Amino acid sequence: MSVWLFDLGNTRLKCAPLQADGRPGPVLAVPHADADFEARLAQALPSQFDVAHLASVAPPALTVRVLQVLGRHCTRTTLARTQHALAGVRIAYAEPRRLGVDRFLGLLAMHAEGEGAALLVGVGTAITIDLLDATGTHHGGRIAPSPTLMREALHGRAPHLPLQGGHYTAFACDTDDALASGCEGAAIALVEQSLRDATTLVGHTPQLRVHGGGAAALLPHWPQARPAPDLVLRGLAVWARSETAVDA
Structure with a gap:
């Protein structure tokens, strides 16, 4: 099964294929303020793949645009959300939605490394x-x-x-x-x-x-x-x- 990972920030979209070892492959970064952003993203992706996992701290309208592009390339998309506890990490925020998902995912990555x-x-x-x-x-x-x-x-x-x-x-x-x-x-x-x-x-x-x-x-x-x-x-x-x- 082919899987891609997407990190949509305030300035750029970063994406990478998920490798067999469970880590991201080569990373592509595309500034989303560029007029040809959607075309460049579509060109960078395989014509068809199975699953897209997206983490977004961008405005909802931009997130929807990216989801629409991904929907033309894959059969399933998921949107990451911050949670109280996951994969051994417990966050300090009483309201998970107030902790940016990018920060939450960074915590997951660091804990998974066990250092x-x-x-x-x-x-x-x-x-x-x-x-x-x-x-x-x-x-x-x-x-x-x-x-x-x-x-x-x-x-x-x-x-x-x-x-x-x-x-x-x-x-x-x-x-x-x-x-x-x-x-x-x-x-x-x-x-x-x-x-x-x-x-x-x-x-x-x-x-x-x-x-x-x-x-x-x-x-x-x-x-x-x-x-x-x-x-x-x-x-x-x-x-x-x-x-x-x-x-x-």
């Missing part, structure tokens, strides 16, 4: 931070604007401030570098403080795993961090193996 406590950092439109201990207990998390979103917000209120450009430095000597240093520095400091708080809570320093489209710019600041670019898709594979996968 102990972890601080999961997602860098996309927002920065999300979640703490998972070795027993699979989620201790909650934090959400903040990503450096990109900070720049966009500043530009929106003060259009003379550039959207892009500049380099991180301790104390900048021009506006572009000051913006890059301030916005990246805010994200760096948030993660480092979260790591200290997590260490106090679980009694040792958890591993730091970073994923998302904006991860590459921040990873050099955390030598101990490990990139996890397909973390959500790996978690979706765990979810798909559960008995809770129902048709969308």
Whole structure:
């Protein structure tokens, strides 16, 4: 049976075939703001396959569009949803629907790897931070604007401030570098403080795993961090193996 995994975020759709070993295969990322998004997605997929598993944090209208494309290629689609407990993970949120499914799937993926406590950092439109201990207990998390979103917000209120450009430095000597240093520095400091708080809570320093489209710019600041670019898709594979996968 041929199965594909789909991670629909605020900026991009990432997809990959599910391999025989239960892990995602090569990942394709398509920005969904592009005018030819649906055509590019259709072209990238096999003409026919059996099952599509979709995780979406995008607006409902976009989710429906993607489901319609998938429906033309496969016989069954499922939509992942956050749950109180699954595959050994227990979330901290009293209302599961309030925890983004991408964060939930990241927790599933990390626990499935069995490498102990972890601080999961997602860098996309927002920065999300979640703490998972070795027993699979989620201790909650934090959400903040990503450096990109900070720049966009500043530009929106003060259009003379550039959207892009500049380099991180301790104390900048021009506006572009000051913006890059301030916005990246805010994200760096948030993660480092979260790591200290997590260490106090679980009694040792958890591993730091970073994923998302904006991860590459921040990873050099955390030598101990490990990139996890397909973390959500790996978690979706765990979810798909559960008995809770129902048709969308």
